Amino acid sequence: MYHNQSVMNPSTAVYRGMKRAGIDFAASVPCVNLQQLLALAGGDPAIIHVPVTREEEGVGLCAGAWMGGRRPALLMQNSGLGNCINALASLDQLFGIPLLMIISHRGSAGEPMVGQMPMGRLTAGLLDTMEIASFSPTPSEAEETVERAWCLAAKEGKPVAVLLDLEFWRGK
């Protein structure tokens, strides 16, 4: 419910940030909170969108796409971060390959699913341990933040995360 027209839909804000950053390649594994964003990216003829079977596969695809001149983003749930840690380290960080990660952060405050809690609690620490810069904007900040996150990834040749919790997807 967005009674105030000036309040940005969270998915639209992230999508606009991706467009501002020039993202033209996206690999994804779905999350319920990503459904609108996946539809926006999937329906955009300027973005090659590849649904993958596992997040780690997406890291590989995005690395190859970047080598081919594209600006890649990986859209996933934080549970998938655990599935791609080795690839983020021994592919992207080792070679210096940029990647924008748009991560739905489940297991944060208000999470109804007990299975999401362990990775929910560990996600920020995992990113910190891996020295991956992470941004957590509000919906009104998201467009600018997503663009800034890509710029940092491209400038420094490394993966950067935008971590979006349950409150974000509720529009707060």
Place this chain on the structure above:
Amino acid sequence: MRRIEAIALAAGTAEAQDALLVCNIGFPSRELFAVNDRVGNFYMLGSMGLASSIGLGLALARPGRRVIVLDGDGSVLMNLGTLATIAHRAPKNYLLAILDNCCYGSTGSQSTCTHLGTDLEKIAKGAGVAGARTVTDAEGFSRALQDDGVVVMKVEVGNADVPVIDLSPQQLLSRFVKAASMPPVNE
């Protein structure tokens, strides 16, 4: 056929086709570097399992360039989902060549499931890669290297006595990205 001979055959073909070549981690990359190093080769140093995915991303990003991936049975078994994604996208400029020696050759030749009968051609077909096939000799592999899709090439167990790659990851990447940005020779 020895794996290094299959690698030399693929590398020579890639060179003749002006194709970009993405190579699996471990001894396969070292063997490729020893027999036919060129700037159009990408040597995957970590991220076991992802050579096929890197090559697919590259092929989708650069539809005008041919991309060949040299992968292994152990690595493909680690990332079987890649076969479904390859089948779904099926770029005409992409060939995944799986050099199947039925073992983890870089870690002491421990058996993989292909040694026990797991059939990667059938798995690829089940994933939707209709043209997937298995070849066992130079002639069959040479023909397959002209094609797209997935080929399983059966090779002997064993690594060649080749040195480690003496270029840094940054050097390997920057020269490859430069090569990948070139327009196709034939256009």
